[in-house]
Amino acid sequence: MLFKFLLLVGIFFAIYIIFFKRSKKEVSNERKKKSKSTPKGDIMMECEKCETFVSEDEAIIKDGKFYCSKQCAGIK
Numbered sequence: 370m371l372f373k374f375l376l377l378v379g380i381f382f383a384i385y386i387i388f389f390k391r392s393k394k395e396v397s398n399e400r401k402k403k404s405k406s407t408p409k410g411d412i413m414m415e416c417e418k419c420e421t422f423v424s425e426d427e428a429i430i431k432d433g434k435f436y437c438s439k440q441c442a443g444i445k
C-alpha cells in the first residue's frame with residue numbers, strides 16, 4: 370500500500386515537473402517572440418521639412434521622402 374502511494378506521488382511529481390518546465394519554456398518563447406517582432410507603426414520616420422518624427426504608418430511618402438503631414442509634403 371505504501372509503495373503504491375509513493376509510486377502515485379512520484380508520478381504526480383513527474384507530471385508536475387514536466388508541466389512546470391513546459392510552461393516555463395512557453396513563457397520564455399513568448400518573450401523572445403515579443404522582443405524580436407516589431408509591431409506595426411513602431412518605426413519612426415523623420416519629416417523632411419519640419420524634422421518631426423512620425424510613425425511609418427502615418428507618414429506621407431513623396432518622391433521617396435517622408436513627411437509628417439500633407440502640408441509638409443506640399444500636397445493640397
Ligand SMILES: [Zn+2]
Nearest residue numbers: 416419437441
Ligand atoms: Zn513636417
